[in-house]
Amino acid sequence: MRRTSTRLLSLLSLLQARRDWPGSVLAERLEVSDRTVRRDVDRLRDLGYPIAAVKGPDGGYRLEAGSNLPPLLFDDDQAVALAIALRIATTAGAGIEEAAARALITLRQVMPSRLRHRIDSLQITAVERSTAQRVDSEVLMALSVAVHAREELRFDYTGSPAPRRTHPHHLITWGGRWYLLAWDLDRDDWRTFRADRIAPRIPTGPRFTRRELPGGDVAAFVRTRFQGAQAWPCQGEVALDLPAATVSRYTYDGVVEELSADRCRLTLGSWSWEALAAELGKYDADVEVLGPPELRTAFSQLADRYARAAGAPSPQAGLPFQAPR
Structure with missing residues (x-):
C-alpha cells in the first residue's frame, strides 16, 4: 500500500x-x-x-466550494496553463496586475524545475495603447455581480453632477476599454458607461426584469453606438472558453461580452468568412459558433485547407486527423 x-x-x-x-x-x-x-x-x-x-x-x-481556499493540486499541464494565464493577466489592464504577479511568483516557487523552465521561456511585453485606461478589479467585480444578479446599480460617474441609477445588463469591452451597457432609469434610455469612470455605490438595489435591446443583438447595438452604420461585410458571433479580460486584450474592433469567469461572447467582423474564421483561431481556445451558418461553413473549409497543408487526410473525408510524424 x-x-x-x-x-x-x-x-x-x-x-x-x-x-x-x-x-x-x-x-x-x-x-x-x-x-x-x-x-x-x-x-x-x-x-x-x-x-x-x-x-x-x-x-x-x-x-465542494468552501469559505476558505484550501491547497489545490494541479497536474503539469494545468500548472503551466495557470502560470501562462497569470503572466498574461499581469498585462491585462484590468486592475489585477499586481495580484497576478504575486500569484505567479507564489506558483513558480513551488513548481518543479522542469515546469519553471517552460513558463520562464514565455516572455510577454505589454505595449499599452495611449487611450487605454486601467480599471480597478473591484469595480469590474461589482459590475459583473450586479449584471448577473440583475440588481439595480447606483454609481458616481466622472463628469456627472449626480449619481446614476441604472439597470445593468451587459459588461463588455470595446477597443481595449471596459464598458457597462445599462438602462438609465433617470433618462429612460439605454446608455454605455466607461468602467474606469464608475464608482459603484453599495448596496445594490432591488432586482429588475431584463429589457430587450433594440434589435436584440448586443454586439450590433454597441457597434452602432460607437461606429455608426458602418460595418464589415461579414460579421460572426462565437463563444470562447477564455475570460473576457484575456480576449479583450487582443480585440480592438470587436465586442466582447462576459458570460462567466472563464467564458465570453465575441462578435467580430472581417472582409470574408474564411478570414474571420482564421482570425478567431488565434485565441487558441475552444470555439462555439453562435452564428451565422456561413461562419460555421468557413471553419469547415479551413479545416480541410489546414489538413491538406499538413499532408493529412481531410477531416471532411470522415477519417481521423493525424499530423505527420
Missing part, C-alpha cells in the same frame, strides 16, 4: 477531476478498501477540504 501522504494527494486529485465519486470506485482506483477511503476523506476534511458525502445506492463523495 502506498504511503498515506501519497495516497491523500492521489485522492485529492481524483476528487478535483469530477463532481461525484462513488466510494467503491475511489477504493478501486486507489487500490485500497472502502474503509481506508473513508479514513482518508476524514483526513482531508481535517486539512480544510469541504468534502460532502453523496447519498445514493453506491454512496460517494464530492469536493
Whole structure:
C-alpha cells in the first residue's frame, strides 16, 4: 500500500477531476478498501477540504466550494496553463496586475524545475495603447455581480453632477476599454458607461426584469453606438472558453461580452468568412459558433485547407486527423 501522504494527494486529485465519486470506485482506483477511503476523506476534511458525502445506492463523495481556499493540486499541464494565464493577466489592464504577479511568483516557487523552465521561456511585453485606461478589479467585480444578479446599480460617474441609477445588463469591452451597457432609469434610455469612470455605490438595489435591446443583438447595438452604420461585410458571433479580460486584450474592433469567469461572447467582423474564421483561431481556445451558418461553413473549409497543408487526410473525408510524424 502506498504511503498515506501519497495516497491523500492521489485522492485529492481524483476528487478535483469530477463532481461525484462513488466510494467503491475511489477504493478501486486507489487500490485500497472502502474503509481506508473513508479514513482518508476524514483526513482531508481535517486539512480544510469541504468534502460532502453523496447519498445514493453506491454512496460517494464530492469536493465542494468552501469559505476558505484550501491547497489545490494541479497536474503539469494545468500548472503551466495557470502560470501562462497569470503572466498574461499581469498585462491585462484590468486592475489585477499586481495580484497576478504575486500569484505567479507564489506558483513558480513551488513548481518543479522542469515546469519553471517552460513558463520562464514565455516572455510577454505589454505595449499599452495611449487611450487605454486601467480599471480597478473591484469595480469590474461589482459590475459583473450586479449584471448577473440583475440588481439595480447606483454609481458616481466622472463628469456627472449626480449619481446614476441604472439597470445593468451587459459588461463588455470595446477597443481595449471596459464598458457597462445599462438602462438609465433617470433618462429612460439605454446608455454605455466607461468602467474606469464608475464608482459603484453599495448596496445594490432591488432586482429588475431584463429589457430587450433594440434589435436584440448586443454586439450590433454597441457597434452602432460607437461606429455608426458602418460595418464589415461579414460579421460572426462565437463563444470562447477564455475570460473576457484575456480576449479583450487582443480585440480592438470587436465586442466582447462576459458570460462567466472563464467564458465570453465575441462578435467580430472581417472582409470574408474564411478570414474571420482564421482570425478567431488565434485565441487558441475552444470555439462555439453562435452564428451565422456561413461562419460555421468557413471553419469547415479551413479545416480541410489546414489538413491538406499538413499532408493529412481531410477531416471532411470522415477519417481521423493525424499530423505527420
